[in-house]
Amino acid sequence: VPRGAGSKISRGVAITVADLGEFGLIAAIAALLPAGSARGVGIGDDAAVVGAPDGRVVATTDLLVEGRHFRRDWSGASDIGVKAAAQNLADVAAMGASPTALLLGLAAPGDLPVAWVEDLVRGLAEEGARAGASVVGGDVSGADSVMLAITALGDLGGRDPVTRSGARPGDRLAVAGRTGRSAAGLALLEAGLAGAPGAVGPSVAPAPGVPGPAGQFAGLLASHRRPQPPYACGPEAAILGATSMIDISDGLAADLGHVAEASGVRLDVETARLPGDPELRAAAAALGADWLRWALTGGEDHALAATFPPQTDLPGHWAVIGTARRGRGVTVDSRPADGLRGWDHFA
Amino acid sequence: VPRGAGSKISRGVAITVADLGEFGLIAAIAALLPAGSARGVGIGDDAAVVGAPDGRVVATTDLLVEGRHFRRDWSGASDIGVKAAAQNLADVAAMGASPTALLLGLAAPGDLPVAWVEDLVRGLAEEGARAGASVVGGDVSGADSVMLAITALGDLGGRDPVTRSGARPGDRLAVAGRTGRSAAGLALLEAGLAGAPGAVGPSVAPAPGVPGPAGQFAGLLASHRRPQPPYACGPEAAILGATSMIDISDGLAADLGHVAEASGVRLDVETARLPGDPELRAAAAALGADWLRWALTGGEDHALAATFPPQTDLPGHWAVIGTARRGRGVTVDSRPADGLRGWDHFA
Numbered sequence: 001v002p003r004g005a006g007s008k009i010s011r012g013v014a015i016t017v018a019d020l021g022e023f024g025l026i027a028a029i030a031a032l033l034p035a036g037s038a039r040g041v042g043i044g045d046d047a048a049v050v051g052a053p054d055g056r057v058v059a060t061t062d063l064l065v066e067g068r069h070f071r072r073d074w075s076g077a078s079d080i081g082v083k084a085a086a087q088n089l090a091d092v093a094a095m096g097a098s099p100t101a102l103l104l105g106l107a108a109p110g111d112l113p114v115a116w117v118e119d120l121v122r123g124l125a126e127e128g129a130r131a132g133a134s135v136v137g138g139d140v141s142g143a144d145s146v147m148l149a150i151t152a153l154g155d156l157g158g159r160d161p162v163t164r165s166g167a168r169p170g171d172r173l174a175v176a177g178r179t180g181r182s183a184a185g186l187a188l189l190e191a192g193l194a195g196a197p198g199a200v201g202p203s204v205a206p207a208p209g210v211p212g213p214a215g216q217f218a219g220l221l222a223s224h225r226r227p228q229p230p231y232a233c234g235p236e237a238a239i240l241g242a243t244s245m246i247d248i249s250d251g252l253a254a255d256l257g258h259v260a261e262a263s264g265v266r267l268d269v270e271t272a273r274l275p276g277d278p279e280l281r282a283a284a285a286a287l288g289a290d291w292l293r294w295a296l297t298g299g300e301d302h303a304l305a306a307t308f309p310p311q312t313d314l315p316g317h318w319a320v321i322g323t324a325r326r327g328r329g330v331t332v333d334s335r336p337a338d339g340l341r342g343w344d345h346f347a
Numbered sequence: 348v349p350r351g352a353g354s355k356i357s358r359g360v361a362i363t364v365a366d367l368g369e370f371g372l373i374a375a376i377a378a379l380l381p382a383g384s385a386r387g388v389g390i391g392d393d394a395a396v397v398g399a400p401d402g403r404v405v406a407t408t409d410l411l412v413e414g415r416h417f418r419r420d421w422s423g424a425s426d427i428g429v430k431a432a433a434q435n436l437a438d439v440a441a442m443g444a445s446p447t448a449l450l451l452g453l454a455a456p457g458d459l460p461v462a463w464v465e466d467l468v469r470g471l472a473e474e475g476a477r478a479g480a481s482v483v484g485g486d487v488s489g490a491d492s493v494m495l496a497i498t499a500l501g502d503l504g505g506r507d508p509v510t511r512s513g514a515r516p517g518d519r520l521a522v523a524g525r526t527g528r529s530a531a532g533l534a535l536l537e538a539g540l541a542g543a544p545g546a547v548g549p550s551v552a553p554a555p556g557v558p559g560p561a562g563q564f565a566g567l568l569a570s571h572r573r574p575q576p577p578y579a580c581g582p583e584a585a586i587l588g589a590t591s592m593i594d595i596s597d598g599l600a601a602d603l604g605h606v607a608e609a610s611g612v613r614l615d616v617e618t619a620r621l622p623g624d625p626e627l628r629a630a631a632a633a634l635g636a637d638w639l640r641w642a643l644t645g646g647e648d649h650a651l652a653a654t655f656p657p658q659t660d661l662p663g664h665w666a667v668i669g670t671a672r673r674g675r676g677v678t679v680d681s682r683p684a685d686g687l688r689g690w691d692h693f694a
Binding site for chain 2 (some may be wrong): 044045046047048049050051052053054055056057058059060061062063064065068069090091092094095097101103104105106107136137138139140141142143144145147149151152153154156161163164245246247262
């Protein structure tokens with residue numbers, strides 16, 4: 001039974017989702033979002049209506065489970081919203097499409113503060129706006145821990161989708177965005193070298209023996225908490241004639257493995273051509289870690305990897321890192337990349 | 348780290364999702380589904396591509412949480428798949444659209460048998476096919492309990508969406524499909540008057556003092572486990588000129604309340620006009636319950652309620668149950684329906 005509004009502040013503590021109830025929570029979320037446009041139907045009806053001018057729609061859904069994909073003590077709600085949006089919007093971009101809409105499924109315990117949900121939605125909407133997408137609908141439910149189910153939609157603009165299966169021997173392999181930075185940020189958090197959620201500087205002293213202030217790694221922490229995929233590079237790659245494309249979510253080597261398998265080629269990464277990242281190298285030195293391993297296996301940066309015909313004139317934000325060749329699998333400097341595995345959510 | 352295929356049967360027990368790992372599980376799911384059509388891109392790429400010939404797409408997402416929306420000991424996996432699909436597809440139909448696609452987000456503990464997931468997907472695909480929709484993509488993740496996040500897409504066929512806000516005084520209020528049957532089925536399960544999941548007859552003896560065999564209520568148990576919304580009635584209502592429409596998911600009175608509020612009208616239900624349902628009345632008599640309360644407040648049948656201009660010639664599967672009038676809120680036989688509340692997921 002829904003509780004009356006009078007209970008909202010009855011205990012003098014943070015208002016919780018149980019205080020607001022299902023419909024109150026939906027109203028609180030809707031209040032943070034722009035109303036539906038003249039063409040669309042927004043939050044509050046049975047379903048949303050989103051423009052799909054291409055006549056096809058790109059659709060993807062991803063789950064984020066508390067304790068597995070995020071920790072509320074390591075990331076603020078706004079950060080989690082940004083990250084949840086980013087990983088779905090990057091999937092849309094990786095098809096060569098422009099994101100148009102986001103839907104939010106939120107399962108939460110009743111004692112979750114409404115302010116946390118509001119910050120989550122703000123982060124989701126902010127990252128959506130960066131990619132050109134609006135939050136148009138969703139669902140809320142009770143649960144024992146927080147779980148997010150995000151759906152992103154996108155429009156192909158009349159172009160063919162860029163799948164994983166079109167890479168051909170001789171194609172150039174290129175990456176837009178960086179890899180390994182989210183993994184480095186996570187390693188810094190695990191080492192206790194991070195501040196409170198949302199802070200860009202450290203609020204915890206560095207562990208003994210670790211040189212330098214953790215604040216020098218604020219960029220890596222931000223990369224972990226709020227990945228910023230290069231969305232516009234997705235449609236750009238399609239226009240440039242990309243033969244295959246993928247969002248790097250599980251690690252460069254692992255995700256290139258999917259492209260190699262689907263395309264029936266070998267993808268060789270030349271480590272000397274990976275974009276330089278002084279912050280990544282410094283963090284690796286501070287933690288006794290291997291920056292190259294982070295760059296090859298670290299997930300959740302949501303860079304885009306694509307293959308292009310050899311004569312393609314690529315803009316500078318596409319770093320050529322290797323070549324597609326006859327064969328199978330992924331090689332690093334021509335050696336098999338076995339063992340450079342990504343993340344398995346059930347392992 | 349993904350485990351090798353060799354571990355699949357190493358313990359001589361049911362193969363679990365942890366045995367298969369993330370990519371093995373996705374492959375097992377994909378094997379149950381038709382390959383992507385020539386126009387679309389199916390499971391296994393960054394995102395799916397779905398036809399949206401209307402140039403707009405209808406999109407909705409719903410969560411189903413174990414222990415809150417379903418119990419694995421009360422419903423089989425196939426039933427849960429049917430129900431999860433049905434509640435989303437009904438939301439699409441309630442906009443006047445034809446369902447086109449489903450996406451499945453599945454969070455599951457590692458010890459969940461793969462066979463359970465396969466049955467879930469079969470149920471999802473079966474109900475999707477009944478509505479004209481294909482399962483085109485999704486995501487899997489580990490979690491402590493089973494949670495489903497279903498997204499459904501649909502096409503408006505060139506028509507305006509039928510929202511909740513267009514009902515006008517004088518409109519006829521009509522329902523396609525029945526209400527209260529899922530609630531009756533749940534009450535029978537709670538009373539122990541049900542068989543094993545998936546069984547149509549009883550495997551448990553009736554409680555002492557309850558007259559008649561529980562098998563006589565097999566239809567109500569099926570309505571609870573595998574609701575069958577009248578999907579085609581959604582586009583039909585739009586073509587007939589429906590002024591508003593909603594999917595009855597939280598209970599007839601509660602959901603009509605949303606339409607009344609959005610449209611700025613009073614909706615009066617005449618109980619004498621509710622469709623007769625001998626099975627519902629018999630179950631109420633057997634359990635000492637009130638069939639009318641079930642019909643007015645029971646959720647999850649996913650009937651469609653719509654308002655039509657008074658002169659509309661309605662086919663027989665639309666039962667006229669009342670009238671839209673000036674005023675606000677929902678009345679039952681002209682008396683306020685306060686207290687006939689629906690389900691709050693956080694209460």
